[in-house]
Amino acid sequence: MSTIFIFHGVGGTPQENWFPWLARELTKLKQEVIVPQFPTPEGQTLQSWLKTLDSYNDKLDGEAILVGHSLGVPFALNIIERQPVKAAFLVAGFTGVAGNVFDEGMKTFAQREFDWDKIKKNCKRFFVFHSDNDAYVSLRKGEELARNLGVEVTLVPGGGHLNEGAGYFEFPLLFKKICMIL
Numbered sequence: 001m002s003t004i005f006i007f008h009g010v011g012g013t014p015q016e017n018w019f020p021w022l023a024r025e026l027t028k029l030k031q032e033v034i035v036p037q038f039p040t041p042e043g044q045t046l047q048s049w050l051k052t053l054d055s056y057n058d059k060l061d062g063e064a065i066l067v068g069h070s071l072g073v074p075f076a077l078n079i080i081e082r083q084p085v086k087a088a089f090l091v092a093g094f095t096g097v098a099g100n101v102f103d104e105g106m107k108t109f110a111q112r113e114f115d116w117d118k119i120k121k122n123c124k125r126f127f128v129f130h131s132d133n134d135a136y137v138s139l140r141k142g143e144e145l146a147r148n149l150g151v152e153v154t155l156v157p158g159g160g161h162l163n164e165g166a167g168y169f170e171f172p173l174l175f176k177k178i179c180m181i182l
Contacts, residue, residue: 003059009070018171046108074110085124094141131159
């Protein structure tokens with residue numbers, strides 16, 4: 001059995017977007033799901049988020065599945081660069097400068113050189129989801145991320161930032177893709 005981690009973004013909580021729905025659906029399949037609350041936006045640094053995750057180290061192993069949304073994507077990549085996981089589902093994500101008002105608070109997570117070879121060695125299954133009208137992270141950033149990982153973008157037309165603001169309280173496509181590797 002895999003432990004599935006869901007990582008929120010800037011100003012996020014475990015109770016927003018499609019996270020509660022996805023956790024319920026995966027729990028019905030007897031999966032363990034962990035949706036940590038990270039310090040945000042106050043105290044939001046890569047180090048503070050890693051420290052929060054430390055309490056789950058016994059569950060973060062080569063069978064873990066990571067699901068990141070927005071800032072949760074570069075956070076997941078930082079973890080994968082450090083250790084092997086089974087798969088990563090990256091939603092509305094980016095590396096480098098996202099090009100929005102949150103960039104300053106996301107520096108420690110995303111604005112650095114990633115070791116893509118090591119990341120691909122530590123995780124064999126990547127899925128990148130992005131929309132064509134995301135107001136926070138352009139499709140170009142999603143395509144760049146997918147290229148670096150050697151995968152194609154799963155395009156969600158008109159999906160916005162794939163969050164509550166865009167009507168995403170459920171995300172069946174993501175659930176289906178996760179089920180394919182369980």
